[in-house]
Amino acid sequence: MKPVIISVFTARELGYTGNPAAVVLTSEILEDQEMQQQAAALGLPATSFIFIDKNENCNVSWFAPDEKIELCGHGAAAAGIFLSKYLEKPEITLYYKGGEINVEVSEDTFSMRLEAIPVLKLISECPLPLKEGLGIPVLAIYETANKHLILTDSESSVKNMNPDFKRLRDSEIFGYAITAPGDKVDFVSRTLVPHVGQLEDFATGSSHAMLVPFWSERLNKSEMVAEQLSKRGGRFISSITGNEVVLSGEFMIQE
Known part of the structure; x- marks a missing residue:
């Protein structure tokens, strides 16, 4: 089947075009090497490969153009949206190596349930390559089981940050979400x-699985609105109950 491209966490009224993912439905389980080659050829931030097994379980794997992704939130959302339309079901459960993700879909919006990713520890001192490479105030840096979380002082710092990626690569830390209180929303970030x-x-999506519990505790709120201030932009409607995060947003299917 031809790949379907779906952008998620869009916001038409703000001009946010969200994060695109290709979705590929396969008739058999593919080797990682073959999926990696297809993802590289497609060249999108993520490609979701779906295999529906004999028990009708929807199994998903994610690949960026240059590596496998263990958990891809926006890729999971795109896969759930695709399957909802393909199977004509409003609710889809995706199975992946780390567990399962539930996605509910309406006409042009969706909600997905993810396990919250808690902060593991506060790092006492920000590594110098990060401090110099980000070029913004670093108020605190936290380690999680996913990316690191970096707190800065303002939405302006997040928005206007001009990272020096060469300097950032001097640190072995793989990735991080830089976040601050929002001016018109609860919090903003960039990953x-x-x-x-x-x-x-x-x-x-995976960054917000850790940002939502972090900001919920700081703001004493269980329902929040967030924006990701990338060049495409993303908008997240979020809630948290116990260790479950619900992320909702708009989507667009590329015709």
Whole structure:
């Protein structure tokens, strides 16, 4: 089947075009090398490969153009949206190596449920390559089981940050979400991945699985609106209950 391209966490009224992912439905389980080659040829931030097994379980794997992705939030959303339309079902459960993700889909909006990613520890001192490479105030840096989380002082710092990716690569830290309180929304962020070709992600579901519990505790709120200030822009409607994060947003299917 021809790949379908779906952009998620869009916001038409703000001109946000979200994060695009290709979705490929396969008739058999593919080797990682073959999926990697297809993802490289497509050249999008993520490609979701779906295989529906004999038990009708929807199994998904994600690949960036240059590496496999263990958890891809926007790729999961795109896969769920595709399957909802393909199977004519409003709710889809995706199975991946780390567990399962539930995606609910309406006409042009979706919601997805992810396990919250908690902060593991506060790092006492920001590594010098990050401090110099980001060029913005670093108020705190936290380690999580996914990316690192970096707190800065303002939305302006996040928006106007001009990362020096060469300097950032002097640190072994793979990726990080830089975040601050928002001026008109609860919080804003950008996600940097200097060790891969993309460098910066556009609208990152996995980052928000850690940002939502972080800001929920700081703001004492269980429902929040967030924006990712990448060049494409992304908008997230979020809630948290216990260790479950719900991310909702708009989507567009490329015709």
